[in-house]
Amino acid sequence: MTAVEWYAAAYGTYMLLVAASAASIATSTIVRSRRIGGVIRALCLLLIGVVAFFFQIQMRNVESGAMAVAIHLFVIAVALSISWALTTFGARREWAKFWDFPQPAFSGGTQSQFKVDHHRWTGGWFRGWLLYLVGVALAATAVFCMMYLGQPRWPRILAPLTGGAGAIIANRGRKMRLQARRVHARRVESPNELPPGSYVLYLRMFGADERNAFVLPARNRTLDLTDMLLPGGSGEEDLAAAMRPVGPMIAVGIPGEELPHAGAMRMYLSMNWKPVVSQLIENARLVVIELGMGAGTIWEVAQALSTLPPQRLLLIIPERMTDDDYEQVRKRLRRMPSGQAAFRKSAYAASYSRQGLPPRPDRKNPDGRGIGFMHFSDDWKVTSTTGYYIPWHPTRDFFSVTTKSITSLFDELKSYEERAGRFWG
DSSP states (O other), X not given: OOHHHHHHHHHHHHHHHHHXXXXXXXXXXXXXXXXXXXXXXHHHHHHHHHHHHHHHHHGGGSOOOHHHHHHHHHHHHHHHHHHHHHHHHHHHHHHHHHOOOOOOOOOOOEEOSSOOOHHHHHXXXXXXXXXXXXXXXXHHHXXXXXXXXXXXXXXXXXXXXXXXXXXXHHHHHHHHHHHHHHHTOEEESOGGGSOTTSOEEEEOOTTHHHHHTOOOOOOOBTTBOTGGGOOOOOHHHHHHHHHTTTOOEEEEOOTTOSSOOSSSEEEOOOSOOXXXXXXXXXXXXXXXXXXXXXXXXXXXXXXXXXHSOGGGEEEEEXXXXXXXXXXXXXXXXXXXXXXXXXXHHOSSHHHHHHHOSOOOOOOSOTTSOEEEEEEEEGGGEEEEEEEEOOTTOTTSSHHHHHHHHHHHHHHXXXXXXXXXXXXXX
């Protein structure tokens, strides 16, 4: 085969695999099976890499110009990036379609209170994608130089520098896309905009925002492009997508922040925030609390435990929380209920007080990326799981681990709402 025929065959194969990945989203929605679509998209992503590797091996015996090789490397970067993006998008879409929670009317918030330059948002998004693709192409070029070129030797010497430049450029592109999403973030003007049972309330220490908004950077690793293909979403965006079948995720924003973080819609409160948060907890369809040592977070956990039915609460134990810190949270919570008026009047307080916050579930790998999920059923019977996520794995990333851990919570919540006949309380 000539060089033109080899390139035509490779490009055609890439297009077919990307098309198959896109078609799997519609197919899995029709048959209502998340597993089928995920397997197809993971297989397509793998096959693109295998075909690219096989093509480069075959091209050793075929003469082709440097420009043709460069174009092919860029096409590989585009095909891999689109396939990975379809894998991420498909998983979220199928998760949302799998559940049929009734959705109360909600306006969806308003445009951010910050001055939004739509040209800045659109331009930043496109420039971010362009930089990301260029970075992946440079990294692919470094891999090509290490695996394919024999003589001269100078391309192999420059390959690590090319890969490093690719990692820097790809990281910059992902950060630009995240910044563009922050510029376009929406907010809730007033708690009065939120009908009871129309939202998921996300509570956490404000210091967790920067950590949860962190985009894992790509590293320059020889012959390994997995880091480069990481989706540009943050942990909070993944959590908001996981909660979307129940309702949009709402969070109290940090006073004075320049831009809201992407993920949950922000609401900004005055200094007297406790009465408002207490009302938000009571009217939420689901309350998600990331545990922390702050006094405000401890108060929020106690308030949720005392006023919510067990099925409407999810506690997240962050991976950075040590076992000693968790025990301190348990002790501080045990000291709070006696002074809380809410506990004295709550129908749920007595059953919770008999048990308290349960011990932390055992972790198989204490040094790994293990995040704890804790939810409850009738009489505060606890279900605890620890999810270990791999950021560069298409089916074991943070979103996938979260959805797997909360499936039983959604089943409990759906069953409770059918019995109670309402979306809150």
